[in-house]
Amino acid sequence: MTNSWTDIKNTDLVIIMGGNAAEAHPCGFKWVTEAKANRGAKLIVVDPRFTRSASVADFYAPIRQGTDIAFLLGVINYCIQNDKVQWDYVKAFTNASYIVKDGFAYKDGLFTGYDEEKRDYDKSTWEYVIGPDGYATVDDTLANPRCVWNLLKEHVSVYTPEMVERICGTPKDKFLKVAEMISECSSPTKVMTSMYALGWTQHSKGSQNIRSMAMLQLILGNIGMRGGGMNALRGHSNIQGLTDIGLMSNLLPGYLTLPTDKEADLETYMSTRGFKPLRPNQMSYWQNYRKFFVSFQKAMWGTAATPQNSFAYDWLPKLDLPGYDMLRAFELMNQGKMTGYFCQGFNPLLAAPNRKKLTDSLSKLKFLVTMDPLDTETSRFWENHGEYNDVDPSQIQTEVIQLPSTCFAEDEGSLTNSSRWLQWHWPGGTPPGEAKNDNWIMAQIHMRLKELYRKEGGKFPDPIVNLDWAYADPNEPTAEELAKELNGKALATVYDTADPTKVLAEAGQQLPAFAALRDDGSTTCGCWIFSGCFNENGNNMARRDTSDPDETGAYSKWAFSWPANRRILYNRASADVNGKPWDPSRKLIEWDGAKWAGYDVPDIAPTAKPGEVGPFIMNPEGVSRLFTRGMMRDGPFPAHYEPFESPLGNLVAPNIRGNPAARVFKGDLEQFAETASEEFPYAATSYRLTEHFHYWTKHVHVNAVLQPEFFVEISEELAAEKGITGGGWVHVWSKRGSIEAKALVTKRIKPLICDGKPVHVIGIPLHWGFTGAARKGFGPNSLTPFVGDANIETPEYKAFLVNIEPIAGPVA
């Protein structure tokens, strides 16, 4: 979230699209209710199902899953055509006026530079014209036909209300009502918030779904505002933190990136990460990259990371591919190229797509290690559970080691919620049996592996035996010790660069914040964006002061919010170019003539003069991007692409199937149903229920009673067409797998008319498996295709094709 749960109360309009907060995030949704009740805010829900969020909406519009970009670019087109643009914001705070290189174009669904064989682009033309002064060229009048604004205007012009209706199945009058309500928020004193979740991410163009809304929010001037923003409702309690700390193939903590094997040394690595300003006076905060990187290396390898060995640069593994994400991991397993796999609190047998491929893949491993408080399906993938896990254990040679871990109630530490709040919690219970907490387990793995290398020698033990491990009890680092490492400390006295007589931290002290980080090895910091969480003031994540001056919803003394305890990102943009709040009733910070001050920690240097330094300090432009240069794999603007499995072809680019830049492994393409398939005519989607959390709560008796049994949801119309009765059994199958379930026939799903043809939607909840207290069932992943988003490989769970028929069902 750019903002926070408690900030939602400040909004005028909530749009829930790509999520279902009332059911999936009920206690956060309360803040929508608060905004509706106390300031007359309106709620719009756009979803294929009439969800419980929709049931309390002021306006609901249906949409076919996988067509959000067409809808949102349609809204942008509406705003441009009707002059519903926050012009002062767009001109000053976005790259609307930047001139784009001449070679760049978009035609028939493709941007310049496409290589069909590689399914990738040469992105060299997706860039600004750079002037002789080294800066990007701009035209403040927006008259130049090659400026971003005019290119955008042309790009979205095809998404007329009529085209939106044909693609999305949203009736034109409903689309126009939504567009009109949204466009009102182009006023500097009206603000919309976007609340989205996996309904947007789990598509082969998920990143561009989100980008489309971010662009709309910029055009409306809603980023950086109280009650505005892009608010990702993360699905799990600490998936924000896990991502922040970079537990992904290609990341280092704090959104730094791992070197590739083309970057042979530290200087080559740094040469593409300096991010020099693209406009005069801009902060371009990534210029500090080297400080973050060197401090991270010091946190990893302590005294063994020296200037002489480039701070142990060679000890980081180098990537030969864009990334080894979960989908690639299973692909490699399936090819027999992997030996071992660890699953820490993760149940991929139910969470990754194409279940049959997963079982085949896990069966080819030599070993699998699971660490979990619960008895997961993944740890028992080799066990026969009849139709629910139809395997022959004698044919599976994988050794499985199942390690029991503690749960939240027995564990200490911080979790980062969607609001970016790091909140500390304490253990209250004794773990059952011999269950151990993860800190102990991971320490044991490290200590014992290190011992083996010391005893036996072996391949390149240096990064293992030199890992900084100075904990009071090396067998079990405490949460406090680890939190202090994340914050960082001074290894030598750190002076203020602006005033060398001023000491920021004495050697050995915790650093006050990331501004104190240095690139000479005199500071250490595990994750720069968390710096300030545990400094000389103590554990700021454990703060429980509920004061909230003027009730802005900031709660700045509650826990710690990254970065720098800032509650609303880009809050400099809440004030106009001169530093006066766009809306005085929504003041966040303002320029008092000498410095920025207000309710929140300014997202800009406190003395950066308005008019000179732009509000988007992480970007070298100093402004936000409507045109995202070469930052995304599938285009600098979003474009409508159908899901890989779709009931109709791409109406704006008929020759394009799926997202042309999405990675597809050999063998998986053959397992996709053809477009407008007669064999698989129905558009399926997956979703959560309010009574269940993923695959965990089926282990909880109460939740297993509340929602005991797997079902699929269909419309009355489809039920009548297929002779299916409510509560009767159905067989649902895709090109990859087959499930049986009870049918829930509802009015919540209605057939959509897309390009003149009816499209039936089938909803498949995701909470059942073969372990736990609920009845055995299936998950949507028995059916879904093995393909991910072009940028970050989130599997396409929300849009795929199936067929359905009534069956007799099991004998009771």
Next chain:
Amino acid sequence: MNVELSRRQFLGAVGAGAAATALGSLGFGEIEAAHAAAIRPFKLVSTTETRNTCPYCSVACGVIMYSKGDRTKGERAEIIHLEGDTDHPTNRGTLCPKGAALLGFVNSETRLKYPMIRKPGSDKFERVSWDEALDRVVRLMKDDRDANFIERNDAGVPVNRWITTGFLAASATTNETAWETYKVVRSAGMLVFDNQARV
């Protein structure tokens, strides 16, 4: 200790005192004592309160756990009740159908208690000690790492990667566990590394 004074203990003491005074003033004397003894004390009075966060979705509602026994004093602590934290700015004491049933997660019958190993081709798990389990894990790791670790690529650049063993990290472990996990996994040279952010 994170809870300085138990709110319920405080209220319990005040309530009992007020009742005794009222009855005493009416002259009931011993009846008062007998009556007080017959009332079962409020069941949470003798529990330890601990603040925690709901482990499910990313709203991260504050919860208060009530345990019999205080683990900070080395006692075995059994959580017997769990409710929303009314002081928490986000949830203000409310919990959803999942959070309200959290006690059932803590005490679920399918909580794992012992390390287990399933041998190749076997149809069952067998209980092992932690030492056996962990020694086996690192043996398998080291054998694979030593066999398949890539020190340099074809161009002779040090790449120091290990791509035949991978690690899927969680979605609900603490930041501190995540950091420790990062250190252990990356220092071994692993690149097949992901978390549950996507699903």
